[in-house]
Amino acid sequence: MNTKWVGKRVQRIDGPEKVTGELKYMTDYHFDNMVWGKVLRSEYPHAKIKSIDIEAAKNLPGVICVLTHKDIPGFNGFGIVVPDQPVLCSDIVRCTGDAVALAAAETLEIAEQALTLIKVDYEPLEVVADAEYALTDSAPKLHPDGNLHSHVKIKNGNIEEAFEEADIIVENTFFSPRQMHAFIETEGGWGVMDEEGFLTIRCPGQYAYRDRMQIARSLAYNPERIRVISSPIGGAFGGKDEITVQIYLALLAMHTNGRPVKIHLSREESVIAGIKRHPFKVKMKTAAKKDGTLVANQVTAIGDTGAYASLGGAVIALAIEHSCGPYKIPNVDLEGFCVYTNNGIAGAFRGFGVNQVCMGIETHMDMIAEKLGMNPIELRKKNVYHQGEVSSVGHIVKSSVGTYKTLETAENCDLWKNREKYKSEVSEPWKKRGVSLATSFHGIGMGIGLPDYGAATIELLPDGKFLVGVGCEEIGGGNSTVYAQIAAEMLNCDISNIMIVQGDTQRTLDGGTVTASRSTYTGGRAVAAAAPKMTELLIQTAAEMLNLQASRIDIRPNHIAADGQIIPYKSIHKYLYDHHQSARVEGHFYLPKEKEEIKGSGGAPHHLYGYLTHVVMVEVDTLTGETDVLRVVSIPDAGKVMNPQGLEGQAEGGAVMGIGYTLFEDVLIENGYHKTRNFTDYIIPTIRETPLIETFPVEKPEQSGPFGAKGIGEVVMIPIIAAIMSAICDATGARIFHLPATPERVFNALKDLKKQKVQSAR
Amino acid sequence: MKSIQFIVNGKERTVVCPPAKTLLDVLREDLGLTASKECCGKGECGSCSVLINKEVVCSCLVLAGQAQNQVITTCEGVGLSPNLDVIQESFIAEGATQCGYCTPGIIVSAKAFLDEVDTIPSAEEIKTALGGNLCRCTGYTKIIKAVQTAASKKISEPETAR
Ligand code: FES
Ligand code: FES
Numbered sequence: 001m002n003t004k005w006v007g008k009r010v011q012r013i014d015g016p017e018k019v020t021g022e023l024k025y026m027t028d029y030h031f032d033n034m035v036w037g038k039v040l041r042s043e044y045p046h047a048k049i050k051s052i053d054i055e056a057a058k059n060l061p062g063v064i065c066v067l068t069h070k071d072i073p074g075f076n077g078f079g080i081v082v083p084d085q086p087v088l089c090s091d092i093v094r095c096t097g098d099a100v101a102l103a104a105a106e107t108l109e110i111a112e113q114a115l116t117l118i119k120v121d122y123e124p125l126e127v128v129a130d131a132e133y134a135l136t137d138s139a140p141k142l143h144p145d146g147n148l149h150s151h152v153k154i155k156n157g158n159i160e161e162a163f164e165e166a167d168i169i170v171e172n173t174f175f176s177p178r179q180m181h182a183f184i185e186t187e188g189g190w191g192v193m194d195e196e197g198f199l200t201i202r203c204p205g206q207y208a209y210r211d212r213m214q215i216a217r218s219l220a221y222n223p224e225r226i227r228v229i230s231s232p233i234g235g236a237f238g239g240k241d242e243i244t245v246q247i248y249l250a251l252l253a254m255h256t257n258g259r260p261v262k263i264h265l266s267r268e269e270s271v272i273a274g275i276k277r278h279p280f281k282v283k284m285k286t287a288a289k290k291d292g293t294l295v296a297n298q299v300t301a302i303g304d305t306g307a308y309a310s311l312g313g314a315v316i317a318l319a320i321e322h323s324c325g326p327y328k329i330p331n332v333d334l335e336g337f338c339v340y341t342n343n344g345i346a347g348a349f350r351g352f353g354v355n356q357v358c359m360g361i362e363t364h365m366d367m368i369a370e371k372l373g374m375n376p377i378e379l380r381k382k383n384v385y386h387q388g389e390v391s392s393v394g395h396i397v398k399s400s401v402g403t404y405k406t407l408e409t410a411e412n413c414d415l416w417k418n419r420e421k422y423k424s425e426v427s428e429p430w431k432k433r434g435v436s437l438a439t440s441f442h443g444i445g446m447g448i449g450l451p452d453y454g455a456a457t458i459e460l461l462p463d464g465k466f467l468v469g470v471g472c473e474e475i476g477g478g479n480s481t482v483y484a485q486i487a488a489e490m491l492n493c494d495i496s497n498i499m500i501v502q503g504d505t506q507r508t509l510d511g512g513t514v515t516a517s518r519s520t521y522t523g524g525r526a527v528a529a530a531a532p533k534m535t536e537l538l539i540q541t542a543a544e545m546l547n548l549q550a551s552r553i554d555i556r557p558n559h560i561a562a563d564g565q566i567i568p569y570k571s572i573h574k575y576l577y578d579h580h581q582s583a584r585v586e587g588h589f590y591l592p593k594e595k596e597e598i599k600g601s602g603g604a605p606h607h608l609y610g611y612l613t614h615v616v617m618v619e620v621d622t623l624t625g626e627t628d629v630l631r632v633v634s635i636p637d638a639g640k641v642m643n644p645q646g647l648e649g650q651a652e653g654g655a656v657m658g659i660g661y662t663l664f665e666d667v668l669i670e671n672g673y674h675k676t677r678n679f680t681d682y683i684i685p686t687i688r689e690t691p692l693i694e695t696f697p698v699e700k701p702e703q704s705g706p707f708g709a710k711g712i713g714e715v716v717m718i719p720i721i722a723a724i725m726s727a728i729c730d731a732t733g734a735r736i737f738h739l740p741a742t743p744e745r746v747f748n749a750l751k752d753l754k755k756q757k758v759q760s761a762r
Numbered sequence: 763m764k765s766i767q768f769i770v771n772g773k774e775r776t777v778v779c780p781p782a783k784t785l786l787d788v789l790r791e792d793l794g795l796t797a798s799k800e801c802c803g804k805g806e807c808g809s810c811s812v813l814i815n816k817e818v819v820c821s822c823l824v825l826a827g828q829a830q831n832q833v834i835t836t837c838e839g840v841g842l843s844p845n846l847d848v849i850q851e852s853f854i855a856e857g858a859t860q861c862g863y864c865t866p867g868i869i870v871s872a873k874a875f876l877d878e879v880d881t882i883p884s885a886e887e888i889k890t891a892l893g894g895n896l897c898r899c900t901g902y903t904k905i906i907k908a909v910q911t912a913a914s915k916k917i918s919e920p921e922t923a924r
Contacts, residue, residue: 011854011855011857012854012857012859014862015853015854015859016843016844016846016850016854017843017862018859018862018865019837019846019850019851019853019854019859019862019865019866019869020797020837020838020840020841020842020843020846020850020866021795021796021797021798021836021837021838021865021866021869022797022838022842022843023862024796025796025799025863027799028790028796028799030790030791030794030796181898182896182898183861183863183898184799184801184807184809184861184863184864184896184897184898185799185801185861185863186801232861232862233861234799234861234862234863235861235863235898235899236861237898264800266803267801267802267803267804475861476860476861476862476899477860478860645856645857645904646857648857648903648904649857649860649899649900649901649904651901652900652901652902652903652904653860653898653899653900653901654901655901656901656902657898657901678802678804678806679802679804679806679807679896680804680806684896684898685901685902686893686894686895686896686902687888687889687892687893687895687897687902687905687906688889688890688893690889690901690902690903690906693901693903
């Protein structure tokens with residue numbers, strides 16, 4: 001298909017305002033009459049609240065209001081699936097991120113001082129610091145129904161028999177870290193209530209309409225009288241999917257006499273109060289035949305969701321759905337537990353549970369290949385499912401499947417083909433290099449049982465340009481540019497004639513979340529559904545204006561031509577306006593779903609998946625245990641690539657985030673208290689850790705997607721984790737099962753390996 | 763409260779503020795220059811990078827009083843649309859910005875670095891120059907490319923010709 005904009009390296013439409021700093025993020029606003037809000041967090045990870053005394057704080061000069069749970073007019077709770085997190089705690093605190101009171105004051109310093117004057121009388125309770133302990137009878141119950149938030153199980157075939165008949169079995173336990181999103185813009189925003197009681201909350205989020213619903217529920221307020229603006233966002237990665245400070249802003253705004261109120265969390269507060277990736281313990285047992293055919297997989301995964309559910313149930317469900325990789329294993333027994341503890345709060349994060357299980361199955365693939373003396377690519381090719389085949393969880397995969405193609409590309413890439421040569425080029429004699437690969441997949445959109453739709457508007461503006469409105473926020477991934485490309489393509493105009501508005505309950509329709517790798521696919525389809533209606537409107541109006549048949553009207557780039565006349569879009573707008581006709585059209589799209597849910601799976605399967613293979617080269621310093629990732633090849637199947645530059649951006653950012661996850665990142669919590677506080681002790685990759693990254697998309701078009709596109713935002717950080725783990729083993733012979741693979745862990749693994757060698761030599 | 767004079771982006775400015783207020787807060791709140799961001803408040807991330815007399819500093823660590831009589835350049839001073847600096851143009855051309863929250867700080871650091879070089883820098887040199895700026899979105903690959911692109915443009919079309 002010949003396209004002008006779609007599939008092209010179109011520059012980001014938000015580039016200029018971002019490189020100059022002219023773009024105002026919600027946390028950039030400052031007004032002379034603005035007041036500052038602060039949140040009092042709990043002193044203890046688990047305690048009873050006996051009393052809260054706010055008198056002294058209220059009397060501090062400069063304080064405008066101090067609020068507690070008593071000031072919540074509606075429901076005192078939030079949470080995307082189960083709203084079990086109190087807005088402001090009344091009787092119990094369950095983590096040190098829990099909010100107990102709010103203060104607003106003339107300055108930030110006064111607000112901070114006010115918090116110190118709030119007297120909360122606590123009775124500390126036993127802290128539940130471990131997910132497995134939480135499941136025992138002796139652990140205190142953190143919620144009325146106990147500490148098990150959710151349980152999922154998928155069982156197919158007969159694993160006992162399969163294990164008995166298998167030629168080879170590998171069995172291991174994997175531990176994964178509590179990764180922090182570490183978006184550069186911490187949680188924050190501002191809110192204001194006008195004289196008529198209309199409330200506006202400007203706060204970065206990943207679904208404005210749902211944020212509005214959660215605010216309205218707590219305020220017992222008509223949602224129609226609340227406007228939420230949630231875009232643009234200074235990074236989110238899932239960490240702003242849940243409510244962050246929106247409800248606090250709304251509550252405070254009701255008490256500031258119409259003055260805007262701002263909250264912007266310090267990094268320290270963000271570390272403690274913000275959600276994190278679920279740490280998992282995964283037990284996995286995988287069996288194969290001598291020829292490499294996988295026959296069975298058994299998985300038990302326990303995820304620590306911390307004090308509240310947020311999306312924990314969905315994370316564990318997605319983990320289990322993906323726990324066998326993109327392979328067809330006939331006998332499986334897969335079980336996941338999502339457990340409450342007092343370890344902060346975990347929730348959505350790029351990869352959404354799949355990172356934690358992919359490292360298991362892909363490490364096992366590498367071990368099986370090693371034991372069988374098989375090429376790891378051959379082993380994978382042998383076991384992957386193709387479109388129309390049955391996956392390990394037992395459903396027929398009807399949408400496009402690119403794994404095989406990504407493996408072929410991996411096989412032929414320079415790094416893989418010449419790996420022996422590259423491995424020999426070590427920078428120091430005591431350093432060792434390894435090259436390995438891993439593959440994975442990731443469901444696009446929500447699973448079964450959740451609403452999943454896209455909606456877009458296109459409006460002809462007085463100056464003849466088009467305003468495209470999509471609910472999905474610009475989170476940084478570049479969906480605004482993709483929407484503009486689609487609109488420009490279909491309206492046959494220059495991209496500079498397309499304006500975009502996103503994430504605003506007043507100006508965009510409800511189009512679902514910007515999560516689950518869904519916004520290009522879903523929002524893109526919605527724009528593609530709206531565009532022909534706009535074309536139709538332009539043609540019909542021109543026909544009416546010229547008194548001609550519609551068939552004689554021609555859409556040309558940026559104008560209409562008919563009968564030798566040129567009609568600029570401006571005049572079409574004027575005509576519509578003068579005749580009191582709407583210049584706005586809508587497009588809607590329902591994401592295709594599987595009809596039948598796999599019993600006990602909590603929403604599996606997805607209809608659509610994105611696939612990706614990573615090849616990496618690492619260099620391990622055998623004296624210090626330090627690992628450097630030197631090269632990465634990212635091979636995504638994202639369907640048709642809408643914008644190669646945007647896709648590369650995702651692939652590069654995801655790879656580096658995966659490197660951080662594998663090698664250094666972990667928020668340490670001891671007995672409920674955060675040891676990690678800021679970037680001083682939480683290390684994310686800097687530019688120095690950036691390897692050479694190449695991206696080779698395989699472009700297998702997905703017929704249901706806009707121009708054949710699928711999603712990509714999450715899978716870009718997944719297989720690299722296992723690939724690095726295997727590459728460390730390829731370099732040194734030592735396997736790491738506990739992430740992050742810090743120098744200490746790698747060093748100890750090398751030491752153990754030496755010991756084993758000495759013993760077996762005896 | 764103290765009255766402080768300095769030159770910001772080529773203009774003489776006076777602000778009256780507590781001398782212990784950070785330069786970052788003065789820029790953002792008193793002068794409305796919000797390109798510089800606060801992310802860690804501890805000198806760890808570089809989102810607040812500005813130039814003081816051509817040297818890159820973390821403005822979250824500088825007190826307003828220390829800025830007295832200094833010459834300060836923020837990202838807004840590097841260039842505003844439509845008059846972008848070549849480094850800003852290159853960031854757009856190479857796709858080196860995503861969420862954009864880190865970008866102004868990186869532009870400032872890159873500008874200071876490029877002002878000092880007259881060859882196309884290697885990836886290693888760029889990594890050293892920008893080692894203090896965190897970005898969580900891009901994976902830095904396109905940032906390295908953008909700095910090289912800017913350097914080659916600078917060399918092929920020197921300032922006066924532009
Ligand atoms: S905010 Fe100044 S270095 Fe992070
Ligand atoms: S572009 Fe988002 S942090 Fe750099």
